Amino acid sequence: MTIPVERVSRPGRVAEPGEGIGIDELRLAGRNHAMPLEMLRAELTPPGLHYVLTHYDVPDVDAATWRLDLGGEVEHPISLSMADLTAMPSRTVRVTLECAGNGRAGLSPRPVSQPWLTGAVGTAEWTGVPLRDLLADAAPTGSAVDVVFTGHDHGFERGVEQDYARGLSLAEADADDVLIAFAMNGAPLPAQHGFPARLVVPGWYGMAHVKWLRSITVIDHPFDGYQNAAYRLRQQPDDEGVPVTRIEPRALLMPPGDPDFMSRDRVLRPGPVRLRGRAWSGWGGVTRVEVSTDGGATWRDAALGPDEHRWAWREFTLDWEAGPGEHLLRARAHDATGRVQPVEPAWNRGGFTNTADDPVRVVVLDG
Numbered sequence: 287m288t289i290p291v292e293r294v295s296r297p298g299r300v301a302e303p304g305e306g307i308g309i310d311e312l313r314l315a316g317r318n319h320a321m322p323l324e325m326l327r328a329e330l331t332p333p334g335l336h337y338v339l340t341h342y343d344v345p346d347v348d349a350a351t352w353r354l355d356l357g358g359e360v361e362h363p364i365s366l367s368m369a370d371l372t373a374m375p376s377r378t379v380r381v382t383l384e385c386a387g388n389g390r391a392g393l394s395p396r397p398v399s400q401p402w403l404t405g406a407v408g409t410a411e412w413t414g415v416p417l418r419d420l421l422a423d424a425a426p427t428g429s430a431v432d433v434v435f436t437g438h439d440h441g442f443e444r445g446v447e448q449d450y451a452r453g454l455s456l457a458e459a460d461a462d463d464v465l466i467a468f469a470m471n472g473a474p475l476p477a478q479h480g481f482p483a484r485l486v487v488p489g490w491y492g493m494a495h496v497k498w499l500r501s502i503t504v505i506d507h508p509f510d511g512y513q514n515a516a517y518r519l520r521q522q523p524d525d526e527g528v529p530v531t532r533i534e535p536r537a538l539l540m541p542p543g544d545p546d547f548m549s550r551d552r553v554l555r556p557g558p559v560r561l562r563g564r565a566w567s568g569w570g571g572v573t574r575v576e577v578s579t580d581g582g583a584t585w586r587d588a589a590l591g592p593d594e595h596r597w598a599w600r601e602f603t604l605d606w607e608a609g610p611g612e613h614l615l616r617a618r619a620h621d622a623t624g625r626v627q628p629v630e631p632a633w634n635r636g637g638f639t640n641t642a643d644d645p646v647r648v649v650v651l652d653g
């Protein structure tokens with residue numbers, strides 16, 4: 287349905303040169319918050335500090351009457367209550383989740399949308415029922431192509447009225463560790479993270495992890511819904527574009543020292559500092575992280591922490607002798623597939639997958 291009203295049918299927009307963050311972006315940024323970067327100290331992000339991105343409103347879902355319906359191109363349609371779901375064999379997977387728009391505010395010109403810097407990330411332990419088990423019970427027919435996941439939230443986007451919905455191919459949906467999750471870090475999902483149940487697709491950018499899950503529908507053609515069409519890398523609005531899928535490698539430094547309130551520059555005293563951070567990739571494990579303390583003129587290899595959780599970030603550290611003056615700290619990750627975090631942003635119209643780092647400015651005091 288197309289809405290003939292200008293305010294709910296605005297096309298995507300790119301900011302004018304020099305145009306600051308506007309009130310519409312501030313409205314989104316006040317609802318959708320980043321993880322404070324100091325929380326990089328924690329392997330598991332406490333719920334409440336994990337980033338949040340919700341396109342419309344957080345829906346009011348009652349777990350007592352909630353049902354999950356799995357139907358469409360299947361031999362045996364399924365309908366589960368919360369009690370049915372939580373009684374099934376479950377597993378817990380540690381997953382680093384990142385919004386595909388993380389880094390958008392660092393692009394120039396800036397695509398006007400949720401203006402993320404670099405903090406749209408978090409790591410949690412998600413407990414749920416493997417989707418593969420549900421699909422095995424439902425038995426997709428020979429004509430099954432895609433699997434569509436629909437949430438309880440409803441809204442308008444660029445003039446299109448919709449329930450939030452995303453599709454995966456049957457093979458992607460049937461992958462190891464894809465979960466219908468009902469717990470986050472051992473407790474029921476918080477409302478903002480999809481209560482009572484959400485999809486978790488380890489390694490994929492956030493948009494695939496449908497919250498407030500209501501139905502799963504197996505269809506006999508590729509899903510062409512709004513959210514699958516929107517998350518594509520395009521230079522022009524009418525480009526066909528390339529779908530956004532897995533998380534590109536990124537290393538993020540935990541800003542050292544103490545912040546200045548307004549600039550958020552970091553203030554340190556001279557002497558040895560252990561720089562820390564975490565790095566991740568949805569394509570393969572992180573194999574190397576380089577850190578620069580001179581704005582990218584020279585790079586040193588950081589020491590890597592254990593690599594025990596395939597879908598979660600990996601800690602890195604580098605010992606630095608901080609001398610008086612100003613310094614720009616940077617980091618970049620490499621993964622097992624040979625992907626390397628770029629030093630310069632790669633622009634696209636949606637402002638997706640900008641993994642260029644946001645250098646940390648440090649002022650080391652004179653003694």
Ligand SMILES: Nc1nc2c(c(=O)[nH]1)N[C@H]1C(S)=C(S)[C@@H](COP(=O)(O)O)O[C@H]1N2
Pocket residue numbers: 336337338339340341342383384385386436437438439450478479480491492493494495496497498
């Ligand atoms: N139903 C529904 N699921 C959704 C969204 C949404 O708006 N509605 N936002 C998606 C996006 S864009 C991201 S980045 C992640 C964010 O998950 P989180 O808020 O739990 O961190 O949820 C995804 N799942």
Ligand SMILES: [Mo]
Pocket residue numbers: 339384385386387492493
């Ligand atoms: Mo997102």
